[in-house]
Amino acid sequence: MARQQELLAEIRAIIHAAPLFQPVMPRTGKPFSVKMSNCGPLGWVSDIDGYRYQPTHPRTGEPWPAMPGMLLELWREHTAYPLPPQACLINWYEPQARMGLHQDRDEEDTDAPVLSVSLGDRCRFRLGTRERKGPTHSFLLESGEVMMLAGANRMAFHGVERIYPATSTLLGRSGRINLTLRRVTRA
DNA sequence: AAGTACCG
DNA sequence: AAGC
Numbered sequence: 001m002a003r004q005q006e007l008l009a010e011i012r013a014i015i016h017a018a019p020l021f022q023p024v025m026p027r028t029g030k031p032f033s034v035k036m037s038n039c040g041p042l043g044w045v046s047d048i049d050g051y052r053y054q055p056t057h058p059r060t061g062e063p064w065p066a067m068p069g070m071l072l073e074l075w076r077e078h079t080a081y082p083l084p085p086q087a088c089l090i091n092w093y094e095p096q097a098r099m100g101l102h103q104d105r106d107e108e109d110t111d112a113p114v115l116s117v118s119l120g121d122r123c124r125f126r127l128g129t130r131e132r133k134g135p136t137h138s139f140l141l142e143s144g145e146v147m148m149l150a151g152a153n154r155m156a157f158h159g160v161e162r163i164y165p166a167t168s169t170l171l172g173r174s175g176r177i178n179l180t181l182r183r184v185t186r187a
Numbered sequence: 188a189a190g191t192a193c194c195g
Numbered sequence: 196a197a198g199c
Contacts, residue, residue: 025193032192046192091192102192124197126199132191138198159192 003070004144004170008119011090011177013040017065020056020092021088026050028094033097040067042184044106051186053087071117075181075184078148079113085181086114093176094167095125098137101128101136101157104149113150119143119177120139128157143168 002122020035023046038044042053056063066089075085087175091099097128104114112152118141128136138161141147 004195023192025191028191028193030193044192051192100192100194104192126198136199144197 001144001170002118007068007070007117008170008177010070011179012088012121014065015069015092018062019059020061021057023044024048026110030109031131033094034099034100035092035094037091038094038122039065039071039090040086044087044182053106064158071179071181074117074146075115077137078115078146081112081183083109083112083183083187085112085115086181086184087180089180089182091178091180093160093178095109095121095163095175097131097160097163099160100101101126101132101159103130103155103157103179105155107182107184109183109186110154113148113154115181116147116149117179117181118145118147119179120168120171121174121176122164123176124161124164126161127153130155130157132157132185143170 023032049182122142123139126138128134
């Protein structure tokens with residue numbers, strides 16, 4: 001719990017420097033229901049032109065804040081990957097926010113696992129296979145849980161079906177923060 | 188046309 | 196209403 005509070009404080013400082021932005025779907029411009037920011041040398045963004053990783057914030061033009069040491073440690077402890085993560089995507093879910101089924105496929109390095117940390121309210125998470133219409137199952141994810149998508153699951157479709165408001169007091173209000181650590185380039 | 192981090 |  002104290003570790004979660006400590007991590008949350010780091011994330012709040014990051015969001016202060018690199019404000020949450022509202023991504024939109026490529027081509028259609030439809031806004032996502034989640035808000036995003038990033039830390040680390042690269043950040044994931046989505047706008048009318050497409051999905052990509054870039055070194056700067058789309059609105060401020062500033063480099064993303066540094067990745068907190070705690071996250072680098074988590075990566076080292078949980079993945080046995082030789083290279084450090086380059087991007088930490090911060091997804092902010094208001095209670096009504098969702099994330100449709102998708103794959104994380106904008107990374108060159110698809111051997112590196114994807115590591116996710118949940119903070120705040122519980123959510124129902126859905127995990128499938130590498131095929132969009134493959135079978136899926138869903139389960140609860142709660143504050144403090146660390147989930148790794150590796151091996152056969154690295155390219156699995158996944159999404160967030162629902163947030164359960166007021167199921168955690170960590171944030172001081174309803175909502176969920178998900179941190180997703182990724183290695184982007186190969187070397 | 189597929190495909191889809193949108194949508195129902 | 197979720198789970199699909």
